Amino acid sequence: MRILIRYFFRTLRLILTPIVLISEKLSTPKAIVRSPSDQGRADQESSKLALYQFNACPFCIKVRKEIARLGLSVETRDAQHDQQHRTELEKGGGRIKVPCLLISHEDGRQEWLYESDAIKSWLQDRFEPAT
Structure with missing residues (x-):
């Protein structure tokens, strides 16, 4: 029975993943x-960031849409299929949980920020233009 359930969910993921990714492409806001x-400063600041993520994770999509809306160039690192990035996430952040934003500070210190809303x-606090 467990094997049937496992294969059911794997099949479901195979079917839904392309739909989720196409939906993301169609609904991503303009920058x-x-x-x-100001854009140069934002590009310079965002070059110090890296997003550890899974492609079809809805919480990762939420963060990627915000990055796109803010017009940032943040490196994305696939922690699902790339073993090196997965290991970096576990060693640096302490756990394999996505999304996780790696913030490299000027003094060499690294901050690992989990949770999509955070x-x-x-x-937004860092890059949202003043109104």
């Missing part, structure tokens, strides 16, 4: 418009 100097809030 906010900044002045060239990541979104941190990105």
Whole structure:
């Protein structure tokens, strides 16, 4: 019985994953418009960030959409299929849980931020243009 359940969910994932990824592409918002100097600063700051994620994870999609909306260039690291990134996440952050934002500070210190809402809030506080 367990084998049947396992294969059922694997098949379900195989069917739903392309649908979820296509939906993400179609619903990703356009980036906010900044002045060239402000965009340069945002690009420089976001180069210090890396997002550990799984492609079809809905919480990771939520964070990737926010990154796209803010017009950031954040490196994404696949912790599901890339063993090196998975190991880095476990050693650095202490657990294999996605999404996880790695923040590299100027002093060499690294901060590992988990939870999609916390990541979104941190990105908005840091990169949302003043109104």
